[in-house]
Amino acid sequence: MRSIWERRARLYDLCEGSDLRRGVHKKALFRRIRGRTLFLAIGTGLDIQHLPIGPAITAIDISNAMLEKSRGRAEAFSGEIQLVQADAMGLCFRDAPFDTIVTSCTMCSVPDPARALKELYRVLRPGGRLLMFEHVRSANPVLGAVLDLMTVVTRRRGTEMNRHTLSAAMKAGFRILAVEPIFLDIILAIEALKEDARAGLAS
Amino acid sequence: MEPHQASARSLRRMSVLFALADALFLMVVGLTSNSAMHLIHALEWNLVLTLVLGMAAAMAVQMALAVLAAPVLGSIETMVPSMIVGMLSPMQLCAVELIGYHTAPATGVFAGAAFGLVTFVALRSWGRSHGRFLRRTFSEM
Numbered sequence: 046m047r048s049i050w051e052r053r054a055r056l057y058d059l060c061e062g063s064d065l066r067r068g069v070h071k072k073a074l075f076r077r078i079r080g081r082t083l084f085l086a087i088g089t090g091l092d093i094q095h096l097p098i099g100p101a102i103t104a105i106d107i108s109n110a111m112l113e114k115s116r117g118r119a120e121a122f123s124g125e126i127q128l129v130q131a132d133a134m135g136l137c138f139r140d141a142p143f144d145t146i147v148t149s150c151t152m153c154s155v156p157d158p159a160r161a162l163k164e165l166y167r168v169l170r171p172g173g174r175l176l177m178f179e180h181v182r183s184a185n186p187v188l189g190a191v192l193d194l195m196t197v198v199t200r201r202r203g204t205e206m207n208r209h210t211l212s213a214a215m216k217a218g219f220r221i222l223a224v225e226p227i228f229l230d231i232i233l234a235i236e237a238l239k240e241d242a243r244a245g246l247a248s
Numbered sequence: 249m250e251p252h253q254a255s256a257r258s259l260r261r262m263s264v265l266f267a268l269a270d271a272l273f274l275m276v277v278g279l280t281s282n283s284a285m286h287l288i289h290a291l292e293w294n295l296v297l298t299l300v301l302g303m304a305a306a307m308a309v310q311m312a313l314a315v316l317a318a319p320v321l322g323s324i325e326t327m328v329p330s331m332i333v334g335m336l337s338p339m340q341l342c343a344v345e346l347i348g349y350h351t352a353p354a355t356g357v358f359a360g361a362a363f364g365l366v367t368f369v370a371l372r373s374w375g376r377s378h379g380r381f382l383r384r385t386f387s388e389m
Contacts, residue, residue, distance in 0.1 A: 065319075065320060065322075066266060066320075066321060066322045066325060067322060069259060069262065180324055184378065185374055185378070187332060188328060188332075188371075191328055191331045191332060192328065194331070195327065195328070195331070206324075221386045222386065223383075223386055223387060224382045224383065224385075224386040225383070226375065226378070226379035226382055226383075228322070228324065228325050228375075229328075229371060229374070229375035229378070229379075230375065230378045230379065230382060231324060231328060232324060232325075233382075
């Protein structure tokens with residue numbers, strides 16, 4: 046997986062660089078970032094421009110080539126951002142240091158999203174928020190079939206077009222607070238919560 | 249006007265512009281993929297060869313258009329709906345040929361554009377209703 050992204054880093058901005066349509070929606074989602082934040086799979090840093098200034102952000106990626114490409118954007122960012130090479134499926138952080146976790150078109154690319162989401166659950170503090178901007182398999186049978194067909198090809202480049210990210214997040218223990226469809230039911234902005242057991246006891 | 253009102257208005261304007269662009273894009277995919285199929289039919293090869301090569305030509309045209317439009321309209325936003333149009337629209341011509349009629353090029357083009365527009369309307373309508381369902385479902389949790 047790492048080698049796929051090392052190779053894709055060279056042409057990533059050319060292929061995926063357009064922010065015209067999705068940027069405004071990402072910015073709206075990222076406005077909900079609070080406190081110490083983990084940004085999963087920062088890639089070449091295209092999303093850094095949408096991040097709010099204020100929270101301390103740790104941005105990780107499995108690929109050193111991607112992180113190198115993101116360095117310029119991170120340095121130009123007025124807020125606090127630290128780039129770290131790490132694997133989403135085995136995060137190098139202790140339990141629950143983060144107040145917010147953000148993913149942006151990431152769950153399509155991790156080999157085992159269930160395992161990655163369990164890791165996200167582990168490193169998010171109770172009461173913390175998970176903000177996801179993801180593309181998923183459509184519930185529409187025709188669109189779903191098209192996405193299944195596309196996955197046959199895109200899988201070779203490290204991307205699955207037919208993930209069930211909403212249900213995977215729920216299975217990992219997150220409570221889904223809100224889902225905003227961005228494009229049909231394929232691109233979604235999701236806000237989820239890691240419930241604080243102590244809050245339940247107190248009430 | 250308050251800043252949040254200006255922002256909401258500008259978002260709505262963008263949304264309308266992208267919807268128009270999506271509709272136009274799918275109409276172009278429909279008419280060009282139909283034209284590709286029509287060209288193959290005009291060669292009057294055997295049915296199976298015509299179908300296979302016609303679909304290959306139509307899909308090649310569809311993918312090329314999706315890749316060209318992606319920087320403006322988004323990669324998934326172009327590729328997914330256009331695959332529906334690129335695969336199904338040329339089949340209109342094949343179905344008509346199978347029952348013994350030959351369509352004029354202009355008819356094929358018009359049918360392709362119409363198919364693209366109908367696909368846009370159908371997907372958008374479905375997207376809106378399913379979007380309401382998703383918002384309702386998860387706001388109640």
